Amino acid sequence: MILLLLGIVLSAAFGWREEIIIEPNQVTDFPHHPGTAVHHEGLFIERYPDNSAADYEARLVITNEAGQIVRASVRPNRPLNYRGVKIILTGYIGLQEEYSITTLAVYDPGFGAAVIAGVLTLIAMTISFNFPHCCIQARYEPDGILLIAGRAERRAYTFEREFSSIIEELQAI
Numbered sequence: 001m002i003l004l005l006l007g008i009v010l011s012a013a014f015g016w017r018e019e020i021i022i023e024p025n026q027v028t029d030f031p032h033h034p035g036t037a038v039h040h041e042g043l044f045i046e047r048y049p050d051n052s053a054a055d056y057e058a059r060l061v062i063t064n065e066a067g068q069i070v071r072a073s074v075r076p077n078r079p080l081n082y083r084g085v086k087i088i089l090t091g092y093i094g095l096q097e098e099y100s101i102t103t104l105a106v107y108d109p110g111f112g113a114a115v116i117a118g119v120l121t122l123i124a125m126t127i128s129f130n131f132p133h134c135c136i137q138a139r140y141e142p143d144g145i146l147l148i149a150g151r152a153e154r155r156a157y158t159f160e161r162e163f164s165s166i167i168e169e170l171q172a173i
Contacts, residue, residue, distance in 0.1 A: 004117035010110030017106045035065030043099040132156035
């Protein structure tokens with residue numbers, strides 16, 4: 001639970017998401033990264049026989065302040081990861097060959113912690129629900145008598161034998 005809360009706090013405090021509209025033949029500033037810009041070299045659309053869009057892909061060029069150039073393709077449901085920021089292609093607007101593309105830039109530093117917390121919670125629940133629970137309680141009375149009690153779920157088949165062996169060991173002392 002602590003790891004899940006850490007993921008939520010990281011996402012809330014440091015995460016962000018911003019829609020970026022990249023016009024054709026124009027350079028757009030990259031959000032939260034000063035000196036970094038993005039533009040697209042074109043949008044390539046696969047079409048069904050009825051001329052509706054089957055799939056589309058945008059070729060992006062990202063340049064930073066050091067002059068480094070990153071060329072990559074982004075498609076719906078296949079985001080581009082640049083310096084921890086996921087760039088997701090969400091749509092396009094335009095006619096013929098001049099398309100403006102709409103992307104969503106997402107930075108979520110708590111995502112990994114939340115996923116790990118979810119997996120650990122699932123494992124803990126699986127263990128908790130699928131393994132039998134047993135409990136042994138002991139109390140030492142003021143008059144020197146040791147009281148021992150135990151309980152187990154019905155699936156704890158070996159509990160009676162283990163409890164009996166504990167009692168025998170204690171009686172041997």
